[in-house]
Amino acid sequence: MSMQILVADDDSAIRTVVSQALMRAGFEVRVTSNIATLWRWISAGEGDLVITDVLMPDGNAFDTLPRIKNSRPDLPVIVMSAQNTFMTAIKASEKGAYDYIPKPFDLIELVAIVRRALSEPRPGAQAGAPPEELQDSMPLVGRSPAMQDIYRALARMMQTDLTVTITGESGTGKELVARALHDYGRRRKGPFVAINMAAIPRELIESELFGHEKGAFTGAQARTSGRFEQAEGGTLFLDEIGDMPMEAQTRLLRVLQQGEYTVVGGRTPIATDVRIVAATNKDLRQLISRGLFREDLFYRLNVVPLRLPPMRERVEDLADLARHFFARAEKEGLPRKTLNQGALDVMRRYSWPGNVRELENLVRRLSALYPQDEITAELVEHELSNDAASSPAMENDRGRPIDLSAAVERYLADYFASFGEGLPPPGLHDRILRDVEYPLIAAALAATRGNQVRAAELLGVNRNTLRKKIRDLDISVVRSIR
Numbered sequence: 001m002s003m004q005i006l007v008a009d010d011d012s013a014i015r016t017v018v019s020q021a022l023m024r025a026g027f028e029v030r031v032t033s034n035i036a037t038l039w040r041w042i043s044a045g046e047g048d049l050v051i052t053d054v055l056m057p058d059g060n061a062f063d064t065l066p067r068i069k070n071s072r073p074d075l076p077v078i079v080m081s082a083q084n085t086f087m088t089a090i091k092a093s094e095k096g097a098y099d100y101i102p103k104p105f106d107l108i109e110l111v112a113i114v115r116r117a118l119s120e121p122r123p124g125a126q127a128g129a130p131p132e133e134l135q136d137s138m139p140l141v142g143r144s145p146a147m148q149d150i151y152r153a154l155a156r157m158m159q160t161d162l163t164v165t166i167t168g169e170s171g172t173g174k175e176l177v178a179r180a181l182h183d184y185g186r187r188r189k190g191p192f193v194a195i196n197m198a199a200i201p202r203e204l205i206e207s208e209l210f211g212h213e214k215g216a217f218t219g220a221q222a223r224t225s226g227r228f229e230q231a232e233g234g235t236l237f238l239d240e241i242g243d244m245p246m247e248a249q250t251r252l253l254r255v256l257q258q259g260e261y262t263v264v265g266g267r268t269p270i271a272t273d274v275r276i277v278a279a280t281n282k283d284l285r286q287l288i289s290r291g292l293f294r295e296d297l298f299y300r301l302n303v304v305p306l307r308l309p310p311m312r313e314r315v316e317d318l319a320d321l322a323r324h325f326f327a328r329a330e331k332e333g334l335p336r337k338t339l340n341q342g343a344l345d346v347m348r349r350y351s352w353p354g355n356v357r358e359l360e361n362l363v364r365r366l367s368a369l370y371p372q373d374e375i376t377a378e379l380v381e382h383e384l385s386n387d388a389a390s391s392p393a394m395e396n397d398r399g400r401p402i403d404l405s406a407a408v409e410r411y412l413a414d415y416f417a418s419f420g421e422g423l424p425p426p427g428l429h430d431r432i433l434r435d436v437e438y439p440l441i442a443a444a445l446a447a448t449r450g451n452q453v454r455a456a457e458l459l460g461v462n463r464n465t466l467r468k469k470i471r472d473l474d475i476s477v478v479r480s481i482r
């Protein structure tokens, strides 16, 4: 007997293509344009699977999902929506949908999901009420296909404790995703503890992570707890995992294999209940081949790999992200700004080596430094050229800014080389100092929201000197209202 699929969508074109595709795949299909009919069928025990749109003329499918889950916990429901945001994916998962499919979708993929849903044993009703207080906040912004994939993957992982490894260039949002996994997952009531392997001296990493007994090493004057202990019952975010020393890797592997560890200098194994989320901007496979990362640990960590795409692969998200950051700046008391089309075009053509973080900083500068309400292409070009002049030389292989004079040295070597046998035009000293001074003063003003008294204090220069420099360097300043 063929399986019956119930399809609900108020768009007749969608009903037609979906039902044709399903019938071709051998399913029996019933279609409706409203929730009332869908609910009537479901409560009468009809259908083996449901595909429904979210917004319908007579209601919202999310409001009906709990009822469906109550009366028929084993009935898989696939939710389709054109509102392709993080919250839609999360809501679908929290309300117990089997899967969420952003519109427009691929029919082949839809049929594949239907087959998978029908062949899997159903675990029954999903547990856990949605976290009401988090319903309206939107931690992750962007509706590009690349981000859709991330949202769906996250929604599936929310209800699990699987170990996740997030890869992506610096500033792509790895830490934000790790937090979202925690805040919307079933450990949200527990602690979220983050530790960055690249930020701690290597010899201290093991004791930071696992704690140490009194006298475990010189200077260990008392027993201290490690991050594992602090994260008990919650999530431990291991940032820059590629920088983890070998001995710590071995201890971590044991946690993942046996669910226990020993503190440095201790003997008794301690059981632990911590979800691990790791992140890296390095290629771990390459580190493995160079003998710097344990392969067995890699496989344990990489249970669910998540790759965050760089900004340049999701330019569709620029407008949403910029609007989000401008709105945030406004909340902080800076004047309201909008980008015009030309400005957006310039941003779409830019390569964003610093990814979302670079965009966030750009928006902050644009909000703080310019009086115009509408941001134009020229302003964006001006700010980006200041960024681009320095950024390629400014990052080492960890994606962190390196020593400023080393960066200037590298910049100058390239600069001189570009004149071949000849010399650059005279006046180099002033030009270079100006190039350093401009971003320095702009950053100080942005950080103090345009408050010149505080900016002068921060820079350690006299207020009149700052005023003169702002004039000479032609920096526009707006005071924030707060």
Ligand SMILES: Nc1ncnc2c1ncn2[C@@H]1O[C@H](COP(=O)(O)OP(=O)(O)OP(=O)(O)O)[C@@H](O)[C@H]1O
Residues within 6 Å of the ligand: 139, 140, 141, 142, 168, 169, 170, 171, 172, 173, 174, 175, 176, 177, 239, 281, 321, 324, 356, 357, 360, 399
């Ligand atoms: N999709 C997004 N929506 C909103 N804000 C974002 C998004 N992605 C990143 N951000 C913001 O961009 C900044 C950089 O993100 P985050 O620190 O998570 O990046 P990261 O990949 O962990 O960087 P690093 O590797 O340098 O530590 C943060 O301020 C974060 O809030």
